[in-house]
Amino acid sequence: MLKGSPLRRYRLSRISRFMILLVVLMFASIPRALAHRVILFAYAEGDKVFTESYFSDGKRCQDSRIEVFDSSGNKLLEGKTDRNGQFAFEPPKKMDLRIVLTASMGHRDEYVIPAKELQGGSEGSAGKSGHNQASKKVLQGEKGKPTGQLGRPEVEQIRVAVEEALDEKLKPIMRLLAERRNDGVSFVGVMGGIGFIFGIMGIILYFKSRKGR
Amino acid sequence: MHISEGVLSAPVLATGAALTAAGCGIGLKKLDYDRVPQVAILTSAFFVASLIHVPIGPSSVHLVLNGLMGLLLGWAAFPAILIALFLQALLFQFGGITSLGVNTFNMAFPAIICFYLFAYAVKGRNHLMSMAAAFACGFSAILVGCLMVAMSLAFTGDPLVGVAKIVAVAHLPVMIIEGLITVFSTGFLRKLKPELLEAAHAKR
Numbered sequence: 001m002l003k004g005s006p007l008r009r010y011r012l013s014r015i016s017r018f019m020i021l022l023v024v025l026m027f028a029s030i031p032r033a034l035a036h037r038v039i040l041f042a043y044a045e046g047d048k049v050f051t052e053s054y055f056s057d058g059k060r061c062q063d064s065r066i067e068v069f070d071s072s073g074n075k076l077l078e079g080k081t082d083r084n085g086q087f088a089f090e091p092p093k094k095m096d097l098r099i100v101l102t103a104s105m106g107h108r109d110e111y112v113i114p115a116k117e118l119q120g121g122s123e124g125s126a127g128k129s130g131h132n133q134a135s136k137k138v139l140q141g142e143k144g145k146p147t148g149q150l151g152r153p154e155v156e157q158i159r160v161a162v163e164e165a166l167d168e169k170l171k172p173i174m175r176l177l178a179e180r181r182n183d184g185v186s187f188v189g190v191m192g193g194i195g196f197i198f199g200i201m202g203i204i205l206y207f208k209s210r211k212g213r
Numbered sequence: 214m215h216i217s218e219g220v221l222s223a224p225v226l227a228t229g230a231a232l233t234a235a236g237c238g239i240g241l242k243k244l245d246y247d248r249v250p251q252v253a254i255l256t257s258a259f260f261v262a263s264l265i266h267v268p269i270g271p272s273s274v275h276l277v278l279n280g281l282m283g284l285l286l287g288w289a290a291f292p293a294i295l296i297a298l299f300l301q302a303l304l305f306q307f308g309g310i311t312s313l314g315v316n317t318f319n320m321a322f323p324a325i326i327c328f329y330l331f332a333y334a335v336k337g338r339n340h341l342m343s344m345a346a347a348f349a350c351g352f353s354a355i356l357v358g359c360l361m362v363a364m365s366l367a368f369t370g371d372p373l374v375g376v377a378k379i380v381a382v383a384h385l386p387v388m389i390i391e392g393l394i395t396v397f398s399t400g401f402l403r404k405l406k407p408e409l410l411e412a413a414h415a416k417r
């Protein structure tokens with residue numbers, strides 16, 4: 001059908017062949033293409049908070065500064081990541097902690113670990129008292145409801161046990177979620193960005209062409 | 214080499230933004246509208262280049278392509294890099310919106326320096342000289358960029374020499390790769406589209 005049509009005789013100039021090659025190379029590189037930023041995530045286990053820091057190509061941030069602030073911005077403690085980009089600390093207060101990672105070359109990320117998560121630990125008196133407070137609050141909220149045959153202390157114990165068990169079970173999932181939280185670069189993002197750029201070009205040329213008339 | 218949000222102090226951010234605004238003003242004024250498509254192509258190249266990691270060395274580094282941008286675009290590299298970095302901040306959370314001015318200046322200023330230092334030699338007759346100049350252009354654009362980053366960080370208290378050393382050593386493989394990329398690109402353009410190498414000089 002195409003025989004004799006102008007399409008058939010159309011041959012690519014060398015420059016367009018080069019452009020096509022470039023585009024193909026670009027596409028080929030995208031699956032391995034990774035964002036350039038640092039990612040910090042933290043989770044509580046027992047009475048400790050563990051942090052992991054890595055560049056988004058998976059390289060660990062070694063020897064980078066970790067600072068921990070309380071909710072009003074006071075620095076609580078400071079430390080450095082080890083060879084695996086990890087740093088663990090015992091939270092001095094049970095409150096929302098803002099953890100800030102400063103890696104080399106001006107990279108920075110922060111992660112807020114809510115006070116709730118810090119209470120997950122089964123050890124440590126502070127952790128326990130936190131538990132009791134939380135349970136008490138909930139109980140007060142349910143004052144009107146009958147608690148069945150069980151006395152209040154028993155309900156509390158069950159609640160604490162369930163919470164602990166849940167925490168334990170959910171930890172890997174929380175970790176996965178935290179790990180996946182800012183996976184910035186996507187194919188859509190890359191294509192969208194290129195589209196933006198050519199869109200801007202189109203707008204400029206459009207106004208230019210109107211002026212020219 | 215994107216500096217994240219919240220690392221630099223307000224005066225540094227403001228200075229960077231002001232310098233970038235000035236650079237973009239000059240760039241847009243000098244920009245010949247026939248070259249807008251070329252600027253757009255190089256902007257998207259720069260936009261994508263940061264996604265290509267160089268898996269050599271202790272840190273995490275990526276291509277920048279600011280030497281090539283400067284060489285082919287001259288002052289138009291300023292608005293081009295601004296747009297590319299803005300989109301990177303928006304879409305990938307590289308760098309940040311507040312540090313956009315500083316980041317743009319850190320990458321575009323070396324591009325302009327390299328344009329003035331090497332563009333003449335690159336488009337010259339002597340083939341060997343042209344190749345050497347192209348390599349030097351790609352190489353030193355990154356080197357100067359590293360110094361700029363170190364300087365910006367130094368204003369907020371990091372030791373200048375220490376940071377400069379770390380950044381430059383981490384980017385050594387990138388410098389070499391970008392030098393080679395610039396050699397190949399300009400070699401290709403010299404054969405096929407030599408007028409592109411002239412274009413940045415056309416309007417002064």
